[in-house]
Amino acid sequence: MATQHSRAAARFMIAPSVVLLLAWMLIPLGMTIYFSFLRYNLLMPGANPFVGWENYSYFLTDPAFQTAIVNTLLLVGGVLVITIAGGIALAVLLDQPMWGTGIVRIMVISPFFVMPTVSALVWKNMFMNPVNGLFAYLADVIGVQPYDFLTQAPLASIIGIVSWQWLPFATLILLTAMQSLDSEQLEAAEMDGASAWSRFYHIKLPHLARAITVVVLIQTIFLLSIFAEILVTTNGGPGTASTNLTYLVYAESLLRFDVGTGSAGGVVAIILANIVAIFLMRMIGKNLDA
Amino acid sequence: MARAVTNKTKAINTAIAWTVGILIFFPILWTILTSFKSEATAIADPPVFLFFDWTLDNYTTVQERSNYFRHFMNSVVISIGSTVIGLAIAIPAAWAMAFVPGKQTKNVLMWMLSTKMLPPVGVLVPLYLLFRDWGLLDTRIGLVIVLTLINLPIIIWMLYTYFREIPNDILEAARMDGATLRSEVIYVLLPMAVPGIASTLLLNIILAWNEAFWTLNLTAANSAPLTAFIASYSSPEGLFYAKLSAASTMAIAPILIMGWFSQKQLVRGLTFGAVK
Numbered sequence: 001m002a003t004q005h006s007r008a009a010a011r012f013m014i015a016p017s018v019v020l021l022l023a024w025m026l027i028p029l030g031m032t033i034y035f036s037f038l039r040y041n042l043l044m045p046g047a048n049p050f051v052g053w054e055n056y057s058y059f060l061t062d063p064a065f066q067t068a069i070v071n072t073l074l075l076v077g078g079v080l081v082i083t084i085a086g087g088i089a090l091a092v093l094l095d096q097p098m099w100g101t102g103i104v105r106i107m108v109i110s111p112f113f114v115m116p117t118v119s120a121l122v123w124k125n126m127f128m129n130p131v132n133g134l135f136a137y138l139a140d141v142i143g144v145q146p147y148d149f150l151t152q153a154p155l156a157s158i159i160g161i162v163s164w165q166w167l168p169f170a171t172l173i174l175l176t177a178m179q180s181l182d183s184e185q186l187e188a189a190e191m192d193g194a195s196a197w198s199r200f201y202h203i204k205l206p207h208l209a210r211a212i213t214v215v216v217l218i219q220t221i222f223l224l225s226i227f228a229e230i231l232v233t234t235n236g237g238p239g240t241a242s243t244n245l246t247y248l249v250y251a252e253s254l255l256r257f258d259v260g261t262g263s264a265g266g267v268v269a270i271i272l273a274n275i276v277a278i279f280l281m282r283m284i285g286k287n288l289d290a
Numbered sequence: 291m292a293r294a295v296t297n298k299t300k301a302i303n304t305a306i307a308w309t310v311g312i313l314i315f316f317p318i319l320w321t322i323l324t325s326f327k328s329e330a331t332a333i334a335d336p337p338v339f340l341f342f343d344w345t346l347d348n349y350t351t352v353q354e355r356s357n358y359f360r361h362f363m364n365s366v367v368i369s370i371g372s373t374v375i376g377l378a379i380a381i382p383a384a385w386a387m388a389f390v391p392g393k394q395t396k397n398v399l400m401w402m403l404s405t406k407m408l409p410p411v412g413v414l415v416p417l418y419l420l421f422r423d424w425g426l427l428d429t430r431i432g433l434v435i436v437l438t439l440i441n442l443p444i445i446i447w448m449l450y451t452y453f454r455e456i457p458n459d460i461l462e463a464a465r466m467d468g469a470t471l472r473s474e475v476i477y478v479l480l481p482m483a484v485p486g487i488a489s490t491l492l493l494n495i496i497l498a499w500n501e502a503f504w505t506l507n508l509t510a511a512n513s514a515p516l517t518a519f520i521a522s523y524s525s526p527e528g529l530f531y532a533k534l535s536a537a538s539t540m541a542i543a544p545i546l547i548m549g550w551f552s553q554k555q556l557v558r559g560l561t562f563g564a565v566k
Contacts, residue, residue: 010390013382017446018398020379024439025405031416093310097295098303106550107315113549114318115500117520118538122321124524126531132333134320140335167314169556173565176557214564225409228502228517232524246411253415254507262415270412277407285400287564 029270035263042257055264059252065265067240068248071155072272075244076223078159079166080216086163087170087215088208091178092200094171112168116228123161124150124233154234154242161229166222170215177211178204210283217280224273245269318542325349325535332531348536356519358537365515365541367430368505369498372437373491376445379438381487384449389458399450403562406443410503421508428510436508437498444559445494451563452486489555492548499545516541 036055040048059065094105111119127133128149136146149157181204189199227246230236236243236251243251249269253262312319324332326344334342352358387395417436418427426432456479464478502517509518520541523534549556557565 006390007392010386010392013386014398016379017383017402017442020439021402021405021442025408028413028416028420029408031419032413035415090310093303093307096303096307097300098307099300100304100308104307104311105553107311109549109553109556110315110318110546112556113496113500113546114542115517115520115545116502117506117517118321118542119317121520121523121534122317122538125526125534126320126324127317132531134337137335137337164314164317169560172553173557173561176554177565211565214561218560221407225411225503227411228506228521231506232521246409249411250414250507254418259415259419266409266412266415269409273407273409273412277404280407281400281404284403284562284564285396 032263032266032270035259036267038260040259040263042259048260051260055260056268059261059264059268064240064243064248068243068245071240071242072224072244072246074155075159075162075226076220078156079163079223080219082159082163083166083170083219084212084215086167087174088205088212090167090171091174091208092204094175095178109168109172111164112166112172114165116165117232119165120161120229120232123157123164128157150234151238154238158226158229158233158242161233162223162226165229166219169219173215174208174211177208181207213283214280217276217283220276221273221280224269224276245272318546321535321542322539323535324532325539327532327535329529329532332535333529348532349540352533352537352540356522358519358540361514361516361519362540364430364513365499365517368433368437368513368515369495371430371434372441372498373445373494375434376438376442376494377449377487377491380442380445380449384446384453387446388450388453388456389461399447402443402446406440410440414507418507427508428512428514430513432508433505433513433515436504437501440501440504441494441497444497444562445490447562448490448493448555448559449486451558452490453483455486456482489552490559492552493555493559496545496549496552 037050037052038048039051039054090108094101094108098104125133127135130136130146130148130151133146135149139146147153185203186199189203194202225246226244227250230242230244230247231250234242236247240248245265246269249262249265252258252265256262323339325348326346327338327342328345328347331338331342387399421427421432426435460478460482461474464474469478499515500517505515505517506521509515516537520534520537523530523537526534
């Protein structure tokens with residue numbers, strides 16, 4: 001029973017959150033857009049003249065930008081493919097009757113709780129290092145040349161590390177979705193003689209469709225902003241071989257101190273993220289009505 | 291008739307699942323084991339697994355050389371501080387939206403969520419400059435502010451989905467029985483809301499503890515939490531695997547254990563209620 005009085009109180013209770021988030025969104029965003037039209041370098045003090053679209057044309061025609069866009073798409077796409085495929089397989093596996101499900105579950109979700117800098121450095125040094133890493137040892141055992149992962153295939157190596165971090169997330173959500181499936185339907189299908197594969201393909205997979213979409217959208221939002229893993233493993237290199245859009249903007253702004261170009265890059269990143277965000281918001285919004 | 295599962299099938303499932311689970315967990319296990327080795331043992335060829343002289347030297351060395359405890363406390367203060375402040379701001383808002391929904395409630399919720407979709411790098415430059423001008427760079431308070439704001443939408447959403455499940459009938463029954471607003475809140479609402487608030491708290495401490503964009507860009511030696519401190523190992527000198535492992539083990543252990551307890555809440559919190 002919402003009265004006039006309680007409505008006023010509700011508005012009063014919501015106000016701080018709204019004001020804070022509004023300020024958080026509008027002030028820095030407005031500044032980024034404003035800076036993106038200025039010639040503004042922290043190393044060159046003095047006037048910061050208005051230069052129109054110059055920063056954008058500079059940023060967008062920079063070869064590093066094209067590499068960064070391709071790398072960003074490969075990074076997001078690669079991790080999505082690995083985590084969704086692996087996540088479905090793991091969810092099916094963990095859904096089976098077995099001994100010690102709880103412990104296996106804990107082992108599988110653990111990588112998600114490891115901070116990005118730790119997982120990147122552990123993989124970089126203790127596994128992928130071409131001299132002392134475990135992979136080098138394994139290569140030795142089977143008699144092949146050790147491979148210098150982060151120099152020879154930097155982006156693929158980072159995709160591997162990030163996939164290890166996000167596989168638990170996909171697994172956990174897909175498993176949760178799978179366990180909400182009505183078991184009577186599966187039993188009926190089994191009685192009718194449906195094989196394990198067709199039960200998976202015709203009942204479980206369609207049931208998972210929604211959860212898969214959610215995983216894809218949420219992971220994309222986070223994966224577009226991968227930063228720490230690149231910073232501590234390759235610094236975006238060699239050259240720009242593992243630079244993504246986030247890292248490129250960071251390098252422009254805080255390494256080359258080019259505020260104008262960095263801001264233009266920031267605006268590009270925002271537009272890219274928004275394309276994904278629109279779809280995600282629509283899905284969540286629909287769920288809110290249900 | 292329940293589906294009969296033979297022990298044989300169960301044994302096969304168990305074997306596969308445990309193998310996969312151990313493989314996925316192995317990097318963490320290896321880090322923990324390495325933290326108890328000497329630097330020489332850490333790079334021994336062939337690698338040693340369990341049978342070596344266990345030592346705690348790395349833990350003391352890491353503490354002595356870099357004042358590890360300071361960075362640990364930075365992480366504690368920043369993650370708990372931002373979560374508690376976030377909850378204080380979010381609880382009234384989520385409460386109001388769940389129990390006194392208006393025409394705009396859905397739009398407000400969706401708009402709040404959209405602020406979370408903003409890529410951090412899009413506001414890196416202005417925030418860095420504002421922090422520099424306001425003297426907030428490399429301060430705990432600066433990071434608490436940023437982390438509170440970036441996690442506020444998630445906190446509000448999680449609380450909202452929990453509060454919405456509290457049946458209104460119970461509140462009305464309490465009112466019928468003559469409960470005042472005060473006692474309604476204290477004796478009826480609060481006990482039902484505590485589990486939801488607790489899991490929101492847990493998940494957000496985890497997220498704040500592991501946040502590695504702002505903590506890396508806005509801190510230096512002074513207020514660096516563990517995410518940023520560990521990053522300093524990316525330019526190593528000499529043998530450092532065992533020390534890296536010791537520093538890493540201490541950095542992930544508390545959050546790993548909290549994480550195990552919050553599996554279920556994780557799904558709800560990170561999918562904004564889209565998957566339950």
